[in-house]
Amino acid sequence: MISDRFPLPEKSGADIRTMNLARYFASLGPIDIAYLSNLHSGSVHAEGAEEDFEKDDIFSGKYRLQKLEYPSSLRGRFGISVRGFPYPVREYSKASMEKLFSLIESGGYDYVLVRYLRNTGGFFGLSQIAKRKVIIDIDDVLTHSLYDTLFAPTNNALRMLFRTINKVLLAYYQTRCVTVFGACLVCSEKDKSDLWGERASESTFVVPNTLGTRAPGELRMESGFNRRHVLLFIGALHYQPNVSGLLWFLESVYPRYRNVYPDAVLLVVGRCPLPEVIEVCDRTQGVELHPDVPDVIKYYRDCRAVIVPLLEGSGTRLKVLEAALLDRPIISTKKGVEGLDVVSGVHFLEFDDGPSFCEAYxxxxxxxxxxxxxTRAENVVLEKYSHSTLSTSMSKVVSYIDFKSSEFSSLFSRSHAPAG
Incomplete structure (x- = not known):
């Protein structure tokens, strides 16, 4: 497994998905991990986190990787893009690339899972046999609504031109990954369509997000119906789609809600809040910011409903699955539940502005x-986003890789057989 960071303890949606996939592969045999950043993600850890970390650490071998710094100049950025590394794909350092190639080509691995397209830099240089073993978990499709969130806003014509060219190159890179490597994973049928269109490649598989080690019913949650008018927003507060959605909600929706419910409170909970998040939470009456908390359960207990005010992004929302299993209703934009098999008015309440939010509430x-x-939200999560669903989906991926690898090995052997 190749990952941005070591995914323990599981403090974010990205880490949860990484560990869910890792646990599946660990059920098949030993699994190693190569990662890019420090062992512990986040700045605050719950009491006993070290013990949980040791208990849950399922990796047999661990290898630390480095990537090259992304060029600061526009010329440098354009240069690496046309050389085959469109942003946000970045090159590994020479030592890390040599280590990866050595592990993949001679490590005896049956499968190589790469979390995120951006971590595949240089992999086209692998042997044909090794490339057949590579599974890329694309997760978020970057060439659609997420693309603009990769960059800071600009009116500079040259930068805008670079971003347009980079998007074309990134789409081409994405297509090459689908056609060259063994398999690609996405979180939903919507993402599969965005990635490949109607001519979906047989090597692209939907592997939905599921929750982590917390089992349904593991925590007793009293009904939130009699809670006061407390809303909960939860998510990584440095992730641009979360930031944009939260700022939009606070500026365009929350004032109207507070006019109707003057005692209302919004709990904003998440890791690594950006300065603009801290500033707007500080100056908005009735908003409490709780950054880098060790456990989110307290905040679910305190709220009456969970909001998901996303305007962009892809994948499936782990925060929606978690809220459903913790007995809190969800009020979301259409984008906030995109990729999930849920229906407005049945499993969640939809809104797109202040009046529709108040009506939903x-x-x-x-x-x-x-x-x-x-109840209906919990039922659909248990039915369609359980660990058994992930295992069933991944079993299809593994079977496909095994079949294609066997097929390729047979062709390779015949083509190198001595002439009779």
Whole structure:
């Protein structure tokens, strides 16, 4: 497994998905990990986190990698893009690339799982046999609504031109990955369509997000119906789609909600808040920012409903799955639940502005409606986003890799057989 960071302890959606995939492969045999950043992600850890870390550490071998710094000049950025590394794909250092090639080509691995397209730099140089073993978990499709969030806003014509060219190169790079490597994973049918269109490649598989080690019903949660008007926003506060959605909600939706419910509170919980998040939370009445908390359960207990005000992004939202299993209704934009098999008014309540949010929230004043939303959301998560669903999906991927590898090995052997 090749990952941005060592995914323990599981403090984010990215880490949860990484560990879910790792646990699947660990059920097949020993698994090693090559990672880019420090062991512990996040700055605050729960009491006993070290013990949990040791208990959950399933990796047999660990290898630390480095990438080259991304060029600061526009010329340098354009140069690496046309050389085959469109942003955000970056080159590994020479030592790390040599280590990776040595491990992949001679490490005896049956499968090589790469988390994120951006970590595949240089992999086209692998042998044909090795490339057949590579599974790329694309996760977020970067060439659609997420693309603009990769960059800071600019009016510079040259920078805008570079970003346009880079997007074309990134789309081409993405297509090469789908056609060259053994398999590619996405989180939803929507992402599969965005990635490949109607002519979906047989090597592209939907592997939905599932929750981590916390099992349904593991924590007793009292109904939130009688809670005061407390909303919960939860997510990484340095991830641009979360930041943009939260700022939009605070500026365009929350003031109207506070006018209707003057005692309302919004709990904003997440890792690594950007300065603009801290500033807007500080100056907005009725907002509490709780950064880098060791456990989010307290905040679910304190809230009446969970909001997902996303306007961009891809994948499936682990925060929606978690809220469903912790007995809190979800009020979301359409984008916030995109990729999940849920229906507005059945599993969640949809909004797109201040009035529609207040109208959605008012429906929660009926206890039967509140309880029904919670129950139906939990049921759909248990049915379609369970660990067994992930295992079934990944079994298809592994079977496909095995078949194609065997097929390729047979062709290779015949082509190198001595003439009769």
């Amino acid at each position: 008012r429906t929660l004043s009926d206890e039967a409606t509140y309880d029904a939303l919670v």
